[in-house]
Amino acid sequence: MRRRELEFVVGDRVFFKMSSMKGVIQFGIMGKLSPYFIGPYEIVGRIGKVAYDLKLPSEMVMVHLVFHISMLRLYKPDPSHVLNHEEIEISEKLSYEEEPVQILDRQVRRLRTKI
Structure with a gap:
């Protein structure tokens, strides 16, 4: 037998495969650069032996809430x-200034001189 025996419990967090939904633009990217799995989302309930109900955010109202087990992968925390994100300070003009956190590499390049 070539398949794995998978089983999740209510409360587990899983990724689900979004790439099988043809013609859906995920995160503004279409094609091979779009993410294969998205999540993690919490399992709310089990429906039968091979289907699970997921708790999805409100932005994904167009996506069905029940997924087959083959479309799910367990999230390992x-x-x-x-x-970690830092708060952005916004001036009165509704603009902000970016500052580098750290310089990772430095190169000194020499230009060729004409002979």
Whole structure:
């Protein structure tokens, strides 16, 4: 048998495969650069042996809430996935100034001189 025995429980967080939905533009990107799996989303309930109900955000109202087990992948929590963001200070003119955090590399280039 070539398939894996998968089973999730209510409360697990999973990614789901969005690439199988033809003609849907995901995150403004269409084609091979669009993400293959998106999430993680929480499993709210189990429907039968191979279908799960997911809790999706309100922006995804057009997507059906029930997914087959073959479209889901378990999310393994990792602290490196959490992105810390800093507050942006906005001036009265509704603009902001970007400042580099760190210089990672520096190169000195010499131009060729004409002989």
